[in-house]
Amino acid sequence: MAVNQINKDAIRDVCYTARDMKNVRAVSFNFHTPYPDTRELALSKEEKAQCCEVISQMMDEGVPVFNLKSAFPYLINNSFPTPCAQCLVIENGKISVCGRCIDVPGLCDECGYFFVAEYTLLFGGNLRVIFEMFRTYLKYV
Ligand code: SF4
Numbered sequence: 001m002a003v004n005q006i007n008k009d010a011i012r013d014v015c016y017t018a019r020d021m022k023n024v025r026a027v028s029f030n031f032h033t034p035y036p037d038t039r040e041l042a043l044s045k046e047e048k049a050q051c052c053e054v055i056s057q058m059m060d061e062g063v064p065v066f067n068l069k070s071a072f073p074y075l076i077n078n079s080f081p082t083p084c085a086q087c088l089v090i091e092n093g094k095i096s097v098c099g100r101c102i103d104v105p106g107l108c109d110e111c112g113y114f115f116v117a118e119y120t121l122l123f124g125g126n127l128r129v130i131f132e133m134f135r136t137y138l139k140y141v
Contacts, residue, residue, distance in 0.1 A: 002112070003051050004032035004041040011051060015058040015065065026064035026140045029055060031075065031112030035101060042110070048076045066140050070128040071117045080117035081124055082108035087116075 001007070001014050011029075018027035031051070034042040043051065052072040059065050074080040083098030096102045098116065111117075121129040 001027060002030045002032055003043065005043065006041065008043060008047060008051060011054045012058065015055075015063040018065075019063045024064075026066040028066040028114065030114050033101065033107065033112040034110050035107065036104065042112075045076060052076055064140065066136065067114050068118050068129055068132045068136060070126070070132045071114065071121055074121060075112070075114060075117050078110060080111075081120040082111050082116060084116045084119050086119055086123055 001011070003011065014027055018024045029051075031043055031048055032038070032041045052075065055065060055067065056069055056072070059069060071080070083102055085097060087098050089096045089098070089100055091100060098108075099113065101107050118129060118133065122133055
């Protein structure tokens, strides 16, 4: 789920749907990344913090969420390293580091992709992230 101004109040419902649907293993979240012409969908820092609080509550309830709580503060503050050098996207013969959005000036500073935060913190040696990723991946992968 990419959380934005339209759907930000649906996090709980999405979590419970993921929990209750037989063929769904878990839900994974992202925040809207403000691509050109979509800035109005982006969340403020305070809204991101509220969303992370709800997601944390869902995790505490045992809802299957395939994300790392330890990365939430970095996602709220956009303080994780970007781009993710370990991720490559190949499309139409072009290889991009991290995502197809790598060429948009300044966008990485506002990246909302949880996987980018999780992986760059992991590869940066963040011990809490390493431990939580190990535990989470053993559970869902
Ligand atoms: S860090 Fe990666 S996914 Fe995020 S905006 Fe930059 S290129 Fe896109």
